[in-house]
Amino acid sequence: MDLLLASDESRVLIIYTGGTIGMLVGEHGYVPEPYFLTETLHSQARFHDPLQDSLFSHSGSVEGFRQWSSSGRTSPSNADSTPSPVATRLPPAVDPAHIPPRSAMTAHFPQVTAQPRSIKISDDVYESRMPALITPPSVVHGGIGKRIRYAVLEWNPLMDSSNIEIDDWIRIATEIEMNYTLFDAFVILHGTDTMAYTSSALSFLLEDLGKTVIVTGAQIPLSQLRNDAVDNLLSALIIAGHYIIPECCLFFNHTLFRGNRVSKSSSMDFNAFTSPNFPPLVNVGIDIVVNWNDVIRQKNLRRFTAHKTALRLFPGITVATVQAFLAPPVRGVVLETFGAGNAPHRKDLMSALCEACERGVVIVAITQCAKGSVSDAYATGRKLLSVGVVPGGDMTPECALTKLSYLLSKTELSTEQVRSLLGAPLRGELTRSPRAAPAYATDVNLETISDTLSHVVRLTARTRHATPAIVVSDVQGESSDAGAPWAWTAAEAATAQSALLSWLVHLSAATNDVGALSHCLSAEADELGEDHHTIAGGILNWINPASGRSPLHVAAMNGSAQCVHALLEAGSLVHLRDSLGHTALYYAARQGHDEIVSTLVSTGANLSGADLEGFAPLAVKMALLREDSAALKIWEKAGIPTPDSSNPRKAGS
Structure with missing residues (x-):
């Protein structure tokens, strides 16, 4: 079989x-x-x-x-x-x-x-x-x-x-x-x-x-x-x-x-x-x-x-032994507080915590509750923050301990930098402060969809001398340029916006249009609708069923160096394979885009899957026969060593 x-x-x-x-x-x-x-x-x-x-x-x-x-x-x-x-x-x-x-x-x-x-x-x-x-x-x-x-x-x-x-x-x-x-x-x-x-x-x-x-x-x-x-x-x-x-x-x-x-x-x-x-x-x-x-x-x-260094810490602290735990050489502790970040409002306890913080000990406060977060809603909680204790938000005890150990092991970080990073989400371990809910008013959606349509039309018709203007009317059809009223709900508008963005990001990548790509990123960040969230990895990692490729594949193939950098910075997956099993690095090397190969390799890309099933080796063999030293250098940079690049005829024989 x-x-x-x-x-x-x-x-x-x-x-x-x-x-x-x-x-x-x-x-x-x-x-x-x-x-x-x-x-x-x-x-x-x-x-x-x-x-x-x-x-x-x-x-x-x-x-x-x-x-x-x-x-x-x-x-x-x-x-x-x-x-x-x-x-x-x-x-x-x-x-x-x-x-x-x-x-x-x-x-x-x-x-x-x-x-x-x-x-x-x-x-x-x-x-x-x-x-x-x-x-x-x-x-x-x-x-x-x-x-x-x-x-x-x-x-x-x-x-x-x-x-x-x-x-x-x-x-x-x-x-x-x-x-x-x-x-x-x-x-x-x-x-x-x-x-x-x-x-x-x-x-x-x-x-x-x-x-x-x-x-x-x-x-x-x-x-x-x-x-x-x-x-x-x-x-x-x-x-x-x-x-x-x-x-x-x-x-x-x-x-x-x-x-x-x-x-x-x-x-x-x-x-x-x-x-x-x-x-x-x-x-x-x-x-x-x-x-x-x-x-x-x-x-x-x-x-x-x-990161292959970690600091040994104590996993907990009690009030009875607080001074012993805070004594040198301890550099950090996890303080499990009551409720939403409260502790006994005792002068001697607060004095010990304050003295330790001033001495450089990093103390992070988390809640003993299984669900919830440390906050400053109560006076006792604010008192802890005032003496230098770092709020740990909704981190679990396991996470707070290992994160503190990880940060303290980084000798290049100062005490203040460690405290600052403890309160910031590094790997999604903290829930960010809630943002204001995005507006879903129909007129706002219509405005943004008009903008997206203009980008789509401009990129698909960029070889023409003139680019037609696209204006979407509101529910009353007041705009005469639209031809007919376009009446929909806010949810329907958001769905259309999401579908257009998925198409536009591929066009942007193919033409190295960073402006249109930025529009896609900002529109997705504004959470215009929920449908685009069902796409694997969001619009940046969407495999277009027509081409079988993601935007990063498209940008790498077309030599869109600026878009490659922007896509990577926004979160495109460098190891993602297209429907043929190829990575973006393969297409960049095959097309001879040296700058893009360097960018991808520097971010950890490597050839895998179908790249190595004869395709890349065959390309190297053909480059040897052509005595194409530039192509050989690119493939070598991508991870395919040449047998004898100094003597192409001998190596290709």
């Missing part, structure tokens, strides 16, 4: 740190067992079906099932895929048992399915070749079936989440950084007890993130017949493989949360985590519904990096 091309695949790295999800029943309860999880996934058709010959891959229709049933095959399939290795030059391997704990590893797909073997390449860094597992095709929203090729990078030894330390957070961040260009997304398997701390910490340690990172686990392990492990892991894999949500998230019980917004609320229920002050990013039911309006839109002007 023909396999789907790699352009119809997503590559996901699973970092398995430990936790209940992969445990077995031992003499004293659940215990971790090395490689059990990987072997279990390999044997289950829903997680691994390389030849698409299992019952699961033939149950989409009656005809498919009957054909499979009459063939005499059994499920699951024991056949394995033989993917091309990501790296072909590997020294002799050593046993992974020799890898010390908390050592970071890079992951590569091998051509065998034996247990992984690893080699040391530098201090605390090992390279491992792991089995490639591949899921059956999965369809979301009626789209084309996509398969997810993934590998499981298992820690040795596996850890109970209660033993997770700051060094382990840094290890996870480092492993994501070292494997960032090899995979499209990352899933972290983790115990539930400290999962909220880990997801909060990673949201800050993973700076300028442009790919999906999901932390998940289970209340009942995969080894048990009745469990939540299958649903949590499979759903996390499907979301990571189908959507680019550039955040560190936490998935549990059919829900994807922002990672720094959650707390564990139950040890007895499958619904173990809550996000009281922020809505879920994804709801998984009959359909997978992504709330794109709440997904962070990164300003993609810098390459992804992992």
